[in-house]
Amino acid sequence: MATNTVPAPEQPKTLAGKAALEVDDRIPIAGWLRRTMNKVFPDHWSFLLGEIALYAFVILLLSGTYLTFFFDASMREVVYEGSYAPLRGVDVSAAYDSTLALSFDVRGGLFIRQVHHWAALLFVAAICVHLLRIFFTGAFRRPRETNWFIGVALLVLAMLEGFAGYTLPDDLLSGTGLRIFSAVFLSIPVIGTWVYFTVFGGDFPGELIIGRLYILHVLVIPAIILALIALHLTVLIKQKHTQFPGAGRTEHNVVGNRLFPTFAGKATALFFIVFGVCAALGGLVQINPIWLIGPYNPAQVSSGSQPDWYIGFVDGGSRIMPPWEIELWGYHIPPVLWGALGIPGVMFTVMALYPIIERKLTGDTASHHLLQRPRDVPVRTALGAMALTAYIVLWISGGNDVIAEKFDISLNAMTWFGRIGFILLPPIAYWMTYRICLGLQRHDREVLEHGIETGVIRRLPNGEFIEVHQPLGPVDDHGHGVLSYGGASVPKRMNHVGGARRAIKGFFRPIEDPAEVQRQAEQEARGLEAEEASRELTRSGRPAEGGRPSAGGRPREPRD
Amino acid sequence: MTTTDHRPGSTGGADVPGPLHGGPDDDYTPQQLAAMDRTELDRLGARYDAVEVLHVDPVPEPGSPLERKAARQVTLWFAIAGLSAVAFLVVYAGSNWFLPDWAWEPGDRNWSALFTPLLGVTMGLSLTAIGIGLVLYVKKLLPHETAVQDKHDGSHFDRVTTGATLVGAWHNSGLPRRKLLGGTLAFMGAALGVMLIAPLGGLIKNPNKGNPLGTTPWADGLRLLRDDGTPVRPGDQVPGSLETVFPAIPGGNSVHHSDAAVMLIRLRPDQMETLVTPAGQEDFGYGDYLAYSKICTHAGCPVSLYEQETSRILCPCHQSQFDVTQGAKPVFGPATRSLPQLPIRVDEEGYFVARSDFREPVGPSFWNMGRLN
Numbered sequence: 001m002a003t004n005t006v007p008a009p010e011q012p013k014t015l016a017g018k019a020a021l022e023v024d025d026r027i028p029i030a031g032w033l034r035r036t037m038n039k040v041f042p043d044h045w046s047f048l049l050g051e052i053a054l055y056a057f058v059i060l061l062l063s064g065t066y067l068t069f070f071f072d073a074s075m076r077e078v079v080y081e082g083s084y085a086p087l088r089g090v091d092v093s094a095a096y097d098s099t100l101a102l103s104f105d106v107r108g109g110l111f112i113r114q115v116h117h118w119a120a121l122l123f124v125a126a127i128c129v130h131l132l133r134i135f136f137t138g139a140f141r142r143p144r145e146t147n148w149f150i151g152v153a154l155l156v157l158a159m160l161e162g163f164a165g166y167t168l169p170d171d172l173l174s175g176t177g178l179r180i181f182s183a184v185f186l187s188i189p190v191i192g193t194w195v196y197f198t199v200f201g202g203d204f205p206g207e208l209i210i211g212r213l214y215i216l217h218v219l220v221i222p223a224i225i226l227a228l229i230a231l232h233l234t235v236l237i238k239q240k241h242t243q244f245p246g247a248g249r250t251e252h253n254v255v256g257n258r259l260f261p262t263f264a265g266k267a268t269a270l271f272f273i274v275f276g277v278c279a280a281l282g283g284l285v286q287i288n289p290i291w292l293i294g295p296y297n298p299a300q301v302s303s304g305s306q307p308d309w310y311i312g313f314v315d316g317g318s319r320i321m322p323p324w325e326i327e328l329w330g331y332h333i334p335p336v337l338w339g340a341l342g343i344p345g346v347m348f349t350v351m352a353l354y355p356i357i358e359r360k361l362t363g364d365t366a367s368h369h370l371l372q373r374p375r376d377v378p379v380r381t382a383l384g385a386m387a388l389t390a391y392i393v394l395w396i397s398g399g400n401d402v403i404a405e406k407f408d409i410s411l412n413a414m415t416w417f418g419r420i421g422f423i424l425l426p427p428i429a430y431w432m433t434y435r436i437c438l439g440l441q442r443h444d445r446e447v448l449e450h451g452i453e454t455g456v457i458r459r460l461p462n463g464e465f466i467e468v469h470q471p472l473g474p475v476d477d478h479g480h481g482v483l484s485y486g487g488a489s490v491p492k493r494m495n496h497v498g499g500a501r502r503a504i505k506g507f508f509r510p511i512e513d514p515a516e517v518q519r520q521a522e523q524e525a526r527g528l529e530a531e532e533a534s535r536e537l538t539r540s541g542r543p544a545e546g547g548r549p550s551a552g553g554r555p556r557e558p559r560d
Numbered sequence: 561m562t563t564t565d566h567r568p569g570s571t572g573g574a575d576v577p578g579p580l581h582g583g584p585d586d587d588y589t590p591q592q593l594a595a596m597d598r599t600e601l602d603r604l605g606a607r608y609d610a611v612e613v614l615h616v617d618p619v620p621e622p623g624s625p626l627e628r629k630a631a632r633q634v635t636l637w638f639a640i641a642g643l644s645a646v647a648f649l650v651v652y653a654g655s656n657w658f659l660p661d662w663a664w665e666p667g668d669r670n671w672s673a674l675f676t677p678l679l680g681v682t683m684g685l686s687l688t689a690i691g692i693g694l695v696l697y698v699k700k701l702l703p704h705e706t707a708v709q710d711k712h713d714g715s716h717f718d719r720v721t722t723g724a725t726l727v728g729a730w731h732n733s734g735l736p737r738r739k740l741l742g743g744t745l746a747f748m749g750a751a752l753g754v755m756l757i758a759p760l761g762g763l764i765k766n767p768n769k770g771n772p773l774g775t776t777p778w779a780d781g782l783r784l785l786r787d788d789g790t791p792v793r794p795g796d797q798v799p800g801s802l803e804t805v806f807p808a809i810p811g812g813n814s815v816h817h818s819d820a821a822v823m824l825i826r827l828r829p830d831q832m833e834t835l836v837t838p839a840g841q842e843d844f845g846y847g848d849y850l851a852y853s854k855i856c857t858h859a860g861c862p863v864s865l866y867e868q869e870t871s872r873i874l875c876p877c878h879q880s881q882f883d884v885t886q887g888a889k890p891v892f893g894p895a896t897r898s899l900p901q902l903p904i905r906v907d908e909e910g911y912f913v914a915r916s917d918f919r920e921p922v923g924p925s926f927w928n929m930g931r932l933n
């Protein structure tokens with residue numbers, strides 16, 4: 001001990017240094033902070049999709065809090081007397097009245113309301129695209145099944161949160177959607193009427209539902225979402241991020257940038273860009289203009305009534321469901337149950353269980369930290385394409401009336417397209433995706449074996465024309481590449497392996513010295529050049545003729 | 561500090577730095593650390609966190625044209641961000657002060673129509689410009705390093721020692737032996753859980769009290785009123801037309817009676833020729849007038865779109881189609897039941913009135929629909 005106490009460490013001299021010492025003296029945080037800042041994150045654009053969802057949620061919390069200062073979640077009847085002249089004197093609910101006031105009588109209120117709505121659409125969209133990335137790259141495999149379950153739960157909650165949110169203004173469009181929801185509750189076998197009366201506190205619509213949806217929307221669901229996001233991120237940090245296979249990347253390391261400053265800088269930038277896009281959309285692109293739609297009236301409806309995009313597939317399922325009502329001993333199970341509850345129920349159950357299903361089918365119980373390219377797992381990729389196709393057919397059917405009107409197609413034909421397409425198109429998508437995956441796999445192998453097509457045609461002394469191929473690495477005695485496929489992307493063009501020099505920077509005139517760029521490129525000696533430098537030492541020992549093509553070297557052709 | 565340290569500690573006065581903590585502080589003396597430069601210290605700390613910096617692309621040389629250009633770009637974007645934020649404030653606070661009023665007024669060529677778009681453009685540009693500036697900063701002015709960090713699996717030592725602590729406590733509690741206590745704890749937990757959620761039972765409402773799902777406000781002698789409150793008499797409508805009517809009660813056309821809306825349809829002569837009335841409903845109409853519930857039997861939307869040529873009524877929500885000349889039978893789409901028909905007659909003053917309520921439940925089907933009384 002004594003050896004450690006003397007001499008005292010050097011004291012900081014700058015103000016910031018002194019302040020930092022004062023803080024760390026009280027709350028020892030330096031070690032934790034250093035570990036956090038040194039955490040390495042892999043760099044790939046597709047890893048930003050989940051971040052977009054996170055930032056959209058932050059924007060939703062900020063804008064949503066603002067909206068609660070003005071919104072009155074009550075179904076009390078009032079007469080509208082605000083500034084929007086066309087609706088003055090109309091009987092509306094307090095919820096609708098306060099949403100109009102928020103839009104027309106609060107400075108900037110409409111802007112924030114529209115930012116909130118756009119951010120909500122983006123939130124669900126980002127979650128969905130993030131989910132597809134996780135699925136198609138196999139990032140859900142052990143040890144990340146927990147985060148997959150949390151993610152599926154977050155998607156379902158986000159959709160419910162969105163539905164509760166857009167129902168709050170109590171306008172004609174959302175009221176119609178709520179009525180359809182009431183029919184879905186009512187369709188549940190045995191307990192349907194009890195669920196229906198419990199949810200609405202009596203017959204539809206009653207006087208309670210907006211208040212109930214409000215507390216779900218601003219407290220209960222966001223609190224659960226927030227807790228699950230915290231858990232999602234904690235698990236992510238604990239497990240470390242997955243990475244695509246590549247040079248130096250293994251199952252036991254992470255290659256990328258340290259959190260501070262590179263990753264933090266980029267992540268902060270992404271937050272501001274997402275926020276900026278939502279703000280621009282909120283100001284420039286009108287969304288949910290409830291003053292044009294009008295207050296809810298159970299006897300009225302607009303044609304072309306569509307929910308927000310993420311509920312569209314539920315609507316589509318209800319639309320294409322054939323009129324099959326099951327009647328047993330005088331009891332009814334109406335078709336709306338299958339379309340609106342059955343399809344999403346099956347979809348989310350299979351989705352949540354998929355990691356377990358795949359583990360059972362493949363017997364692969366190992367931990368994986370390296371991602372897979374979709375082409376390397378053709379069955380999973382094809383299954384995903386199949387599910388996605390079924391979803392898209394449902395989603396298109398959710399707007400089949402609009403498509404029928406805009407393209408002058410029979411509405412009934414669109415319904416039949418949905419019915420037949422839902423059965424027929426997914427298997428076709430499976431087969432096509434499977435074949436495409438195999439084709440891409442074969443092409444990867446071909447390039448590894450024979451090299452990249454250079455586009456250079458050479459005439460041999462015997463008159464035969466051949467295309468010159470650039471091998472990616474060492475070759476064996478027959479001119480075949482000896483590199484084996486390692487799950488990483490294979491370069492397919494000469495430019496991918498440095499066939500062209502980097503462009504000289506400068507818009508009107510060069511701002512760098514071309515000779516200096518040339519020198520740097522040679523110094524870097526990465527990629528092909530590094531390979532070539534070391535190729536002399538490999539067993540085939542045959543370097544290409546004088547370096548890469550741009551440097552005047554000529555690639556050699558395989559001999560068979 | 562360790563458990564073997566028995567010195568009494570501070571007695572007040574000026575702060576004296578305490579003993580250094582173990583770990584790295586044992587490996588590196590303050591003098592050794594003081595002799596290192598910042599990069600070395602950074603790499604040393606990284607190594608302690610299992611991070612190795614493999615490669616650093618240098619930043620452009622300070623003062624070089626490339627560096628000056630990059631710095632100019634970054635500065636420009638941050639300046640745009642600041643100026644846009646000021647522009648937002650000017651639009652936001654200046655409207656109705658030195659700028660025109662922002663409050664809504666008719667027309668789309670005035671300041672009020674520009675107000676929200678201007679807020680969006682300025683705030684959107686400001687925030688996006690910050691993002692772009694930051695990206696350029698990171699990409700063009702900061703060194704690009706490639707780092708690699710080891711991933712550690714769970715430690716066997718941690719598992720064994722933690723397990724020993726947990727199992728030890730479980731064993732010491734005696735719960736494996738004390739069966740009655742354990743059983744009582746389980747029972748207590750279950751009862752407590754149910755007790756805590758039981759008050760939610762207050763939400764439950766009985767749907768079978770007074771048959772609310774099987775009845776509507778319609779009753780014998782109630783007039784059919786248009787949405788402006790006027791009664792309808794035969795001859796008011798042209799053949800082939802449809803009108804939405806409501807029961808003559810307070811709030812007949814309101815959210816309080818969401819099942820009350822009725823479509824009064826006057827058929828054309830040629831429709832009358834092909835008219836098929838379901839058994840038991842032959843006398844529900846009045847001449848060429850028929851009255852059907854407007855609430856779709858599929859999901860409860862108001863069926864609203866009447867195509868005279870084909871005698872079909874379309875629900876815009878899920879495209880169920882009902883043929884009014886066949887007792888409003890569903891002919892396409894997901895609906896399974898006909899729209900209920902309202903029996904009508906004409907009262908002494910010559911206005912349409914209902915003869916009774918609907919004979920069957922209005923709106924979507926449900927489990928015990930056929931068993932209501």
